[in-house]
Amino acid sequence: MKLFVFTMVCVFLQVSHQNPTGHWTLLPHILVVEAPWDQMPLRCLEQPAELLRKDAKIEDIFWRKDGNEEEQKGNTYMLEESLVGGNFTCHSKDGSLLNHTVVLIQDNETNRRKDENLNCSATNYNGEFLCSWPKLTGLGGKVAFIKARRVSDNYETQCSVDKSGRRWTCSSGQSNFICSVDKKKKRKRKISCRDEQHCPFTEESQHIYITVYVWRKYFYLDNYSKRFLLSEIVKPDKVEISKVNNTTIQWSYPSSWSSPYSYFPLSFEIAQLRRGCERCKDLCGDIKSTETLTFNSSDVCQFRVTQRRTKVVCVRAKDALCDSPWSKWSHIRDAGTFP
Known part of the structure; x- marks a missing residue:
């Protein structure tokens, strides 16, 4: 099968350069739409004339949302706010899969309460720290993306995840963070991170800024952030x-x-x-x-x-x-x- 790529797919998330129109790519084939919005087109094929067989027609393309066939036809599917998020797939007339995109909805809340942000702590100055986020009853959630960097880092930060989906690496010219999601079910709202380039004997001049994106039930996306120096969150273990x-x-x-x-x-x-x-x-x-x-x-x-x-x-x-x-x-x- 030929490779079909969604129009806005990119390898790395660049949070600092989010699309001003209110939608951006979290990961390949995962699109985030910021609420509220009116309508937004979702394209099946970037160049349908070249990719479809000669006997196929654009109007024969049909769509499914979470496995259920939709009424809309053609290469473009019009997303509406009332439809919320979901797993959207487009197919040729014979049912063959052409492309797929998971749409996550993120509320554009600027007045997030203080207790809804990350809670981070460190037991020493070796560069390691733990972060957790609030539990939302009935919504569950899994880590969808992690980004960590030093605030005054002028280099572009690139973050990627390994095949397990639990270990993230964020690298730039001045910092290198490795974060892991806790494997224990009861502690799945926690991550551990380490700044590989941190020197305990050097005074920190750049704050750490970390953001965790959590994929909730009903295709909602929450994000939790915190900015800190290790000296502000260090908390010794019990004596x-x-x-x-x-x-x-x-x-x-x-x-x-x-x-x-x-x-x-x-x-x-x-x-x-x-x-x-x-x-x-x-x-x-x-x-x-x-x-x-x-x-x-x-x-x-x-x-x-x-x-x-x-x-x-x-x-x-x-x-x-x-x-x-x-x-x-x-x-x-x-x-x-x-x-």
Whole structure:
């Protein structure tokens, strides 16, 4: 069978140069139409006179949407907003497939809520980070495209996906990102990315900008974006606490944190609680009204429990040099031996 190519097919998505008429190509044979719109022509063959057999007629071309035959005939199918998206195929008179195009609908919403954007975090400065997006009940969704780049990168960014559909590569003259979709079903709204050209010992001057396109039910396309520096999203893993003696505890840096610790110092916050709920899942979850202490250290940390009748000691960490998030709390119970 001869190769038929849809008019607007391209190998790579160029999001920064989207078609001003409100439609653009996501991937070969996948067209995105921005709502609202009135009508838009969908062409079957770019040069039908050359591609059709001599005994065939243009008016014999018929269309199917999601497998069901449509009333419209001919080389051009007029998309209407009321028809929403779908899998459109065009066929010759004998039923042979001539071309196919999946049409996805994207709402042109400029006032997206803050909680509808990507949530990204990193556990260190090695260039890796995780991103997740909101769950929309009943709509499902799978990753259709990922684009990641440095904001001030003047080179054209080209993104492609491997045969598995889970590993994406975005390359330019100044950055090279590799992103993977989580294979676990319960975590399918998460991706992990790595900037292959990132140097942990160099101060970041260019923000990362990442966009994830999600193919929803009923042929809707959502996109979620975030712009950040790694120093803004770095969140250490939980520290591990142990007891030295009846009055002293100690902890060390998380094993996943960047080293040397003298170059990547952490601040620690300590809270001493006089209550010890045996059945509570999060003993340190509500300590807003409790006095806390904060100090810096680049080595193994020790702390002497000073409050009488202390039941629980909680510790968490953050980057000492940046205004980034705190880690989750770690805790240790007294077992009846704190003063």
